[in-house]
Amino acid sequence: MKRRVRRNLTMAIAIVGIFSAIIMILYYFPSQPQIAIPRFEPESQIIGHIHSLYVDRTTNLMLLGTHEALFRSTDKGNIWTTVKLGNEVPSRDFMAIAPAAVKNSKVLYAVGHGMFVVKSIDGGSAWGVIKQGLTSSDVHAIAIAGNDPNILYIWVVDHGLFRNKNAGASWERINDGPPNSNVLALASVNIPIGMGGIYLYAGTSGGLYRSADCFCGWNKVSNLFDEKTIFSLAVNPSNPNIIFASTSDGFYRSDDGGSQWKNVRKGLEGVTGLALTFDIADSNYIYAVDNVGVVYYSNSLGELWARFR
Numbered sequence: 001m002k003r004r005v006r007r008n009l010t011m012a013i014a015i016v017g018i019f020s021a022i023i024m025i026l027y028y029f030p031s032q033p034q035i036a037i038p039r040f041e042p043e044s045q046i047i048g049h050i051h052s053l054y055v056d057r058t059t060n061l062m063l064l065g066t067h068e069a070l071f072r073s074t075d076k077g078n079i080w081t082t083v084k085l086g087n088e089v090p091s092r093d094f095m096a097i098a099p100a101a102v103k104n105s106k107v108l109y110a111v112g113h114g115m116f117v118v119k120s121i122d123g124g125s126a127w128g129v130i131k132q133g134l135t136s137s138d139v140h141a142i143a144i145a146g147n148d149p150n151i152l153y154i155w156v157v158d159h160g161l162f163r164n165k166n167a168g169a170s171w172e173r174i175n176d177g178p179p180n181s182n183v184l185a186l187a188s189v190n191i192p193i194g195m196g197g198i199y200l201y202a203g204t205s206g207g208l209y210r211s212a213d214c215f216c217g218w219n220k221v222s223n224l225f226d227e228k229t230i231f232s233l234a235v236n237p238s239n240p241n242i243i244f245a246s247t248s249d250g251f252y253r254s255d256d257g258g259s260q261w262k263n264v265r266k267g268l269e270g271v272t273g274l275a276l277t278f279d280i281a282d283s284n285y286i287y288a289v290d291n292v293g294v295v296y297y298s299n300s301l302g303e304l305w306a307r308f309r
C-alpha cells in the first residue's frame with residue numbers, strides 16, 4: 001500500500017514538473033506569429049523580382065516596383081494591385097523609385113531595364129518617359145540631389161553616370177562611375193564638403209563608393225561592404241548623416257555620413273530585405289520590403305523593426 005502511494009506521488013510530482021516546464025518554455029520562448037503573405041492582384045499577374053518601394057503615410061499610398069510590374073497598396077501592403085501603365089511607358093521593370101525631395105509633392109521618378117527614365121506628377125498613377133540625351137534605355141539607379149530637387153543622377157548600364165539639371169528634361173553624361181561598374185543604388189547625401197558641393201554615393205555588387213559632385217574621382221567609403229551586394233540606399237531627409245543600406249548580409253546604418261556602419265536587424269532576423277525607403281512625409285519612419293512583398297517599418301532608426309500593419 002505504501003509503495004503504491006509513493007509511486008503515485010512520484011508520478012504526480014513528475015507530471016507537475018512537466019507542466020511547469022511547458023509553461024516556462026511558452027513564457028520565455030513564445031511561438032512566433034505566422035507572417036501573412038500579401039496578396040497580389042490580379043492573381044494572374046507575374047510579380048517578378050522585387051526592387052523598389054515608396055511610402056507616403058499621409059495618403060496611405062505605397063508603391064512596389066518589380067521586374068514585371070508596378071504595384072499599389074493603400075492598406076499597408078496587405079493587398080498589392082497592379083498599376084495600369086500606358087503604352088508610353090516602354091517597360092514594366094521598376095528597379096528604382098525616387099520621390100522629389102519636397103514634402104507633399106506627388107512628383108516621382110523611376111528607372112529600370114528598357115525604361116529610360118519615367119516621371120509621374122500624380123503620385124504614380126500616370127507616367128511619361130524622359131530620354132533626351134540618353135544613350136541607352138537600361139537604367140539601374142536614380143538619385144535626386146539632396147540640395148536641389150531639380151538635379152537628378154542616374155546610372156546607365158555600360159554607359160556610366162548621367163546628370164540632369166532641369167527636373168528631367170534632358171541628360172548629360174558625367175563620367176564612368178566607380179571602379180565596380182555594377183551599380184545597383186545611388187544616393188545623394190546633403191553634407192557640405194566645401195565649394196558648395198555634396199556627395200553622391202553608389203552601392204554596387206561589391207562595395208560602397210562616393211564622389212563629390214564635382215566628380216573628380218570615386219573613393220571607397222568602407223571595406224565593410226567589399227563582399228556584399230548593396231541593393232538599396234536610403235538617406236534620412238532630416239539628417240543626411242544618417243544613411244541606411246540594404247545588403248545581401250542584412251541592413252546597416254551609418255550615423256556619420258557613411259564612415260562607420262552598424263548592423264540593424266532586430267525584428268528582421270531571417271528576412272531578406274531588398275528595398276529601403278524613408279517615409280516621404282515623416283522621416284522618423286523607414287521601411288523595408290522583403291522578397292515576397294511583406295513590408296516592415298522602424299521608427300527607432302532601425303534599432304527595432306516590425307511588420308507594417
